[in-house]
Amino acid sequence: MLNFKSKLPHIQTTIFTTVGNLARKYNATDLSQGFPNFEADPKLLKFVTQAMKQGHNQYAPMQGLLKLRERLCDKIKKLHGQSYDPISEITIVAGATQAIFTAITTFVRKGDEVIVLKPAYDCYEPAITLVGGVIVPLQLSFPDYKIDWGKFKSKITPKTRMVIINTPHNPSGRIFTKEDMVQLEEILKNTNIILLSDEVYEHIVFDEKDHQSASRFSDLADRSIICSSFGKTFHVTGWKIGYCVAPKTLMQEFQKVHQFNVFCVPRPVQHALAQYLEDESRYSQLNTFYQRKRDFFLDGLRTSRFTFTPAQGSFFQLLNYNTITDESDEELAKRLIIDHKLASIPISSFNENNRDDKVLRFCFAKKTETLQKAIDILLKL
DSSP, X not given: OOOOOOSSTTOOSOHHHHHHHHHHHTTOEEOSSSSOSSOOOHHHHHHHHHHHHTTOOSOOOTTOOHHHHHHHHHHHHHHHOOOOOTTTSEEEESOHHHHHHHHHHHHOOTTOEEEEEESOOTTHHHHHHHTTOEEEEEEOOTTTOOOOHHHHHHHOOTTEEEEEEESSOTTXXXXXXXXXXXXXXXXXXXXXXXXXXXXXXXXXXXXXXXOOOGGGSHHXXXXXXXXXXXHHHTTOGXXXXXXXXXXXXXXXXXXXXXXXXTOOOOHHHHHHHHHHTTSTHHHHTHHHHHHHHHHHHHHHTTTSSOBOOOOXXXXXXXXXXXXXXXSOHHHHHHHHHHHHOEEOEEGGGGSGGGOOOSEEEEEOOSOHHHHHHHHHHHHTO
16 A cells, blocks of 8 residues: 555545536436536537648647637727737636636745635635645625625735636626726735636626626736636537636746646637637627526526525526525435435535535526426425
């Protein structure tokens, strides 16, 4: 037997894997994990096939194909007014999770503090732990998941190296307002703190609201690494491809790590995405597409015993069940799968100290018939 000390001794199987395995075992309708159960646009799939047949099958440049980087920089300039250099300030990555891991690995050293807003997606904290950083959690309020900026400011110390934000937010579906971003910008001004902004749901914002990217705010943009995802935007989460933008000085360091843990991502997919992005409607209309799904799901639950606030963004909806049962969210999530054949995610897994607010997360990035099956089950509770 080899003797070694685990670098993540307290990390267990993720809640996504646990719920997913249980859902498959009981053949449950799965609204737990954040991926669509419908296909991507056939045109995008055709573009990938064409790129492969045309011989674009060898390594791409480490930073990504230049024409794809140029398209993305043009998109950011048009949407948010921020100019990034496609040569030196953008990298095509193997999904946002890889970008987040690379950013944390690049800039967080042993003993550095990283402020994490809870509930938080579960890839942030293990990466911080792996590099010897110190997680500084800030629990968001319930049920509105707003940030107490006074408490946030009190968390900052001379050891604070990084702050991680996520907007639109997973799992709550809340978006950061312009006022939120202005307050964040003011608090971080004149500090040496890096902002890691997880914006994978950038094009999924509802009710005519705007996505307030960190790139819209000059001082935030100067200190931000912004991560996004083609998988979330174009219904191809299994492709694991995204992009990351940052000022040149930050991106140079990011790429030093990126080149040795990934180097590059699939070339034919990059060719296809560059071609697909020529039509802006393919991402500009995504909010309308997903808002219809959100509204269909919630309209079907109006007569249920669940309470909810409509998600402002992402493709997740939280449902509060405190008028239905006193069970913990993990207990109810398990019972829903076994007894009712419906899978969801218990939110306590993402809260500080596993705070249980009696809330489950449901993904509405599903076919209409899948959502209707889920509605029919939930109405019976």
